[in-house]
Amino acid sequence: MTTTAPPPARPTAIPGPPGHPLLGMANELRRDLLGTMLDGYRQYGDLVTYRIGPGWKWLGPPAVAVYHPDGVRQVLTNPQVFNRRTAGFETLTEMFGEGLLTSDGDLWKRQRRTLQPLFTPQRVAGYTDLMTAEAQRLARSTEADTVVDLHELMQVYALRVVGRALFSDEVDDVATELQRLVPLASDLSIARSMQIVRLPLAAPTVRNLRFTRASAALYAIMDRILARLADRVDTDNDDLLSRLRTARDPETGQPLSPQEIRDQALVFLLAGHETTAGALTFTLHLLGHHPDIQDRVAAGGPDLVRAALLEGMRLYPPAHSTERRAAVDTEILGRPIPAGSPVLVSPWVTHRRPDFWPDPERFDPDRFLGERDRQRPRYTYFPFGGGPRSCIGEHFALLEATVLLSTVLARYRVESLDPQPRVTPLITLRPAAPVRAVLHAR
Numbered sequence: 001m002t003t004t005a006p007p008p009a010r011p012t013a014i015p016g017p018p019g020h021p022l023l024g025m026a027n028e029l030r031r032d033l034l035g036t037m038l039d040g041y042r043q044y045g046d047l048v049t050y051r052i053g054p055g056w057k058w059l060g061p062p063a064v065a066v067y068h069p070d071g072v073r074q075v076l077t078n079p080q081v082f083n084r085r086t087a088g089f090e091t092l093t094e095m096f097g098e099g100l101l102t103s104d105g106d107l108w109k110r111q112r113r114t115l116q117p118l119f120t121p122q123r124v125a126g127y128t129d130l131m132t133a134e135a136q137r138l139a140r141s142t143e144a145d146t147v148v149d150l151h152e153l154m155q156v157y158a159l160r161v162v163g164r165a166l167f168s169d170e171v172d173d174v175a176t177e178l179q180r181l182v183p184l185a186s187d188l189s190i191a192r193s194m195q196i197v198r199l200p201l202a203a204p205t206v207r208n209l210r211f212t213r214a215s216a217a218l219y220a221i222m223d224r225i226l227a228r229l230a231d232r233v234d235t236d237n238d239d240l241l242s243r244l245r246t247a248r249d250p251e252t253g254q255p256l257s258p259q260e261i262r263d264q265a266l267v268f269l270l271a272g273h274e275t276t277a278g279a280l281t282f283t284l285h286l287l288g289h290h291p292d293i294q295d296r297v298a299a300g301g302p303d304l305v306r307a308a309l310l311e312g313m314r315l316y317p318p319a320h321s322t323e324r325r326a327a328v329d330t331e332i333l334g335r336p337i338p339a340g341s342p343v344l345v346s347p348w349v350t351h352r353r354p355d356f357w358p359d360p361e362r363f364d365p366d367r368f369l370g371e372r373d374r375q376r377p378r379y380t381y382f383p384f385g386g387g388p389r390s391c392i393g394e395h396f397a398l399l400e401a402t403v404l405l406s407t408v409l410a411r412y413r414v415e416s417l418d419p420q421p422r423v424t425p426l427i428t429l430r431p432a433a434p435v436r437a438v439l440h441a442r
């Protein structure tokens with residue numbers, strides 16, 4: 001008797017929610033990005049397809065979200081295959097220019113090489129005194145037993161630290177304007193990136209005018225800061241700005257153009273404070289709901305403070321998701337991904353997988369101590385991304401945040417007044433409303 005071997009299984013399409021016939025999942029993702037992605041993971045698993053728009057071939061392949069850590073590793077560690085030429089990064093470039101966050105290819109490589117030495121653990125440690133002084137200043141100036149907005153306080157702190165460390169300047173005067181502009185600029189960028197057909201910015205539509213006005217207002221703030229630092233002759237300074245001014249292209253010897261300096265400075269000003277402020281806000285909020293854990297952390301020294309921060313960023317990762325585009329036909333977790341596919345990864349979802357994070361919604365800093373911490377596979381946790389384009393400010397942010405938490409917890413007992421904060425996933429994760437707390441003197 002002869003048997004015929006079954007034909008080799010053809011890889012099936014990656015499943016996903018069907019969505020609206022013409023819009024696909026555009027509305028759901030726009031209305032509730034994080035909830036829609038988490039539902040997608042729960043229903044379909046490690047890889048999920050999201051069609052955005054009507055699915056006509058000429059609009060390109062659908063987006064694929066990758067929720068399994070092995071797939072996240074593939075995406076983040078292969079920048080040639082999964083690059084930044086995505087709608088999201090293109091609109092960010094239109095809004096904030098070609099700084100380190102948005103540039104790609106050789107330009108990015110040169111920029112990263114120039115700036116990396118400023119962010120080594122050793123260089124960053126040099127900022128400890130400045131961070132401590134700013135944390136103490138904030139703790140001293142906050143009144144005990146009154147209601148405060150943790151987000152507002154943390155934004156003030158993070159902006160002062162970035163201003164002093166990167167520009168050797170006090171940037172308090174731009175804080176209010178930035179607090180208004182950053183969410184607006186993020187919102188406009190996301191809305192533009194999700195348009196199925198994007199008109200050039202020069203087309204005088206209402207949306208485009210709002211977009212270009214927000215971008216111009218951000219650059220105006222940056223120019224004000226740069227103008228007052230223009231004639232500072234301070235050869236001892238090795239801050240970001242001095243480095244940008246003295247940087248030379250290793251091949252051509254050319255300095256950066258004034259436009260390149262503005263772009264770079266703006267990206268650092270924004271990327272350097274929004275994310276850390278969010279991480280601190282949510283961590284303090286969580287500690288304020290768990291008095292027992294808070295007392296342990298306050299008395300437990302740097303390792304426990306760091307564990308609380310890492311756990312805060314697990315539940316509320318400031319960079320909740322990011323995207324890439326497949327440059328060529330490729331595969332993820334053995335499934336075919338056509339060239340041109342937008343590819344999403346999301347710490348928000350992967351950090352909540354019950355197979356890697358038992359009882360995922362529970363705030364438990366012990367996850368980041370001892371054996372449990374050492375045994376965790378790498379890409380189950382990636383608040384700072386990974387691969388060559390991981391966050392250049394990681395050491396800076398961790399130091400800045402642990403200094404603030406230690407200082408505040410040494411002086412105050414934090415009592416959170418709100419239940420779980422509602423979040424808005426703009427470019428970074430932001431609380432949708434003030435995060436109220438009372439600080440009681442210890």
Ligand code: HEM
Binds near residue numbers: 272388392393396397
């Ligand atoms: C808790 C705080 C922070 C978090 C969670 C965070 C997260 C991230 C993530 C996930 C990425 C990679 C994005 C991607 O792969 O698409 C990134 C990139 C970046 N971050 Fe951060 N960040 C933080 C603080 C900072 C600080 C303090 C600075 C500057 C002082 C900074 C500057 C940047 C820059 C310039 C990039 C682009 C790096 C490149 O592409 O070469 N970040 N950040």
